[in-house]
Amino acid sequence: MGQTPVVILNGYKAVKEGIITHSEETSGRPLTPFYRDMMGIFLTSGHTWKQQRRFGMTVIRSLGLGKNNLERQIQTEAHHLLDIFANTKGKPFDPRTFIVHAIANIICAVVFGHRFSSEDESFSKLIKLTFLPFGLKSQMYDAFPWLMHHFPGPHQEVFAFNDFMHNLVSLKISTSQSPCEYILQTKDDPTSTFNKDNMVQTVVDLLLGGTETTSTTLLWALLYMVKYPEIQERVQREIEAALEPSHLISYEDRKKLPYTNAVIHETLRYSNITSVGVPRQCMRNTTLMGFHIKKGTLLLPNLHSVVYDAEHWETPWKFNPNHFLDLDGNFVNKEAFLPFSLVPLEKQWGNEYLLFIPFKTSNK
Numbered sequence: 001m002g003q004t005p006v007v008i009l010n011g012y013k014a015v016k017e018g019i020i021t022h023s024e025e026t027s028g029r030p031l032t033p034f035y036r037d038m039m040g041i042f043l044t045s046g047h048t049w050k051q052q053r054r055f056g057m058t059v060i061r062s063l064g065l066g067k068n069n070l071e072r073q074i075q076t077e078a079h080h081l082l083d084i085f086a087n088t089k090g091k092p093f094d095p096r097t098f099i100v101h102a103i104a105n106i107i108c109a110v111v112f113g114h115r116f117s118s119e120d121e122s123f124s125k126l127i128k129l130t131f132l133p134f135g136l137k138s139q140m141y142d143a144f145p146w147l148m149h150h151f152p153g154p155h156q157e158v159f160a161f162n163d164f165m166h167n168l169v170s171l172k173i174s175t176s177q178s179p180c181e182y183i184l185q186t187k188d189d190p191t192s193t194f195n196k197d198n199m200v201q202t203v204v205d206l207l208l209g210g211t212e213t214t215s216t217t218l219l220w221a222l223l224y225m226v227k228y229p230e231i232q233e234r235v236q237r238e239i240e241a242a243l244e245p246s247h248l249i250s251y252e253d254r255k256k257l258p259y260t261n262a263v264i265h266e267t268l269r270y271s272n273i274t275s276v277g278v279p280r281q282c283m284r285n286t287t288l289m290g291f292h293i294k295k296g297t298l299l300l301p302n303l304h305s306v307v308y309d310a311e312h313w314e315t316p317w318k319f320n321p322n323h324f325l326d327l328d329g330n331f332v333n334k335e336a337f338l339p340f341s342l343v344p345l346e347k348q349w350g351n352e353y354l355l356f357i358p359f360k361t362s363n364k
Contacts, residue, residue: 004030006298007288010305012312012336018288018299019280028281030298073109075248077102095222100127100215107210111203112172122168126207128161162204169203170196213273213340220271221264224319231321235260258331262324268339269307270319277301277340303338312336 009018018026084098104127105115116123173196225232242256243249254261280299287293308316312334313323326332 001298004296004298005294006300007291007293009288009299009301011309012306012338014289015277015301015303015306015338019277019301022286022288025284025286026280026282026299028283030279030281070106070110071250073106073115075250077106077115078249096215096219099218100211103215103218104207104211107207111169111206125161125164126168127211165204165207166200169200169207173199173203216273217268217271220273221267224263224267224270228319231263231319235263254331258325258329259321261331262321265324265337266319266321269313269323269337272304272307272339274340275302275304277303303340306336306338309336 009015081095081098081102085095101118101123104123108123109115116126118124225235238257238259239249243253247253277300280301282293282295282297282299284295285293293299307313310316313336314320315323324331324334324337
């Protein structure tokens with residue numbers, strides 16, 4: 001890419017060795033001019049990345065995993081979605097806007113302490129911004145940032161919305177009792193990266209990184225349920241057999257719903273919405289799969305090659321929940337299941353992903 005050498009990591013072994021086994025050597029985050037001006041923690045390296053990421057994972061775990069706080073927010077939004085779907089009375093409609101709002105509101109409830117009304121003007125602008133950077137082609141800006149900074153174009157709209165988003169997040173954090181206040185309650189430390197700018201940027205990163213990916217995955221899930229009615233019917237039968245009609249589906253219920261859990265995992269695999277992982281950069285010379293990689297080389301983990309690898313999946317090009325079931329119908333994890341790449345904390349966090357699909361526990 002220009003004068004920078006790039007190595008593509010293809011297949012599970014190469015991806016795992018590149019970003020897990022040699023995580024220290026490949027921990028750099030290359031910054032293009034556009035994303036340098038757009039994002040912060042998401043594409044940082046070194047001390048800032050380690051400190052912010054460790055803190056962020058700790059807070060998210062305390063809020064969600066093993067607790068009821070985050071789960072209740074998800075259940076609340078799923079309930080709102082069901083009401084909206086029911087009110088269409090069987091007529092055709094586009095669920096995209098409603099799903100995007102639901103996902104964004106879950107994140108907002110966690111970081112701000114409250115959800116937004118769908119009619120809220122600030123919320124609508126925030127939603128628009130979460131999709132802008134993903135659709136913008138920034139090659140011209142990256143080639144001539146000093147020049148493009150003064151020229152009109154779609155990049156200026158992105159930067160304008162980015163400023164709005166940072167101002168909104170800063171205002172909300174200052175005026176609401178939210179978990180974000182933990183970040184400001186740190187002692188003076190000359191090496192600390194905990195300050196308001198980083199706090200605001202971290203919240204922006206959560207909104208940008210979580211809203212688009214999760215809502216897109218849910219849209220694929222709904223499409224697959226329409227396309228494969230026999231799978232939808234089997235999921236419905238399993239839920240009705242395992243749970244009471246008035247029961248709110250929770251994360252713990254996955255143990256009673258192996259087929260439903262397999263369908264969720266297969267949705268993440270087959271939809272393949274993150275086909276290429278976040279670019280890495282070698283911080284020093286290293287060796288991957290027997291090949292010498294020089295310092296400064298860019299690494300692109302090809303997740304597409306992992307989730308469609310014929311060596312790990314029986315029918316990689318078919319939507320097949322049996323990929324995650326054994327012969328007795330029990331749910332099984334697969335090592336090549338990498339819908340969102342791998343992280344160095346894999347051993348502590350395991351390989352579980354949570355995705356709530358608004359199924360009812362009754363046909364009514």
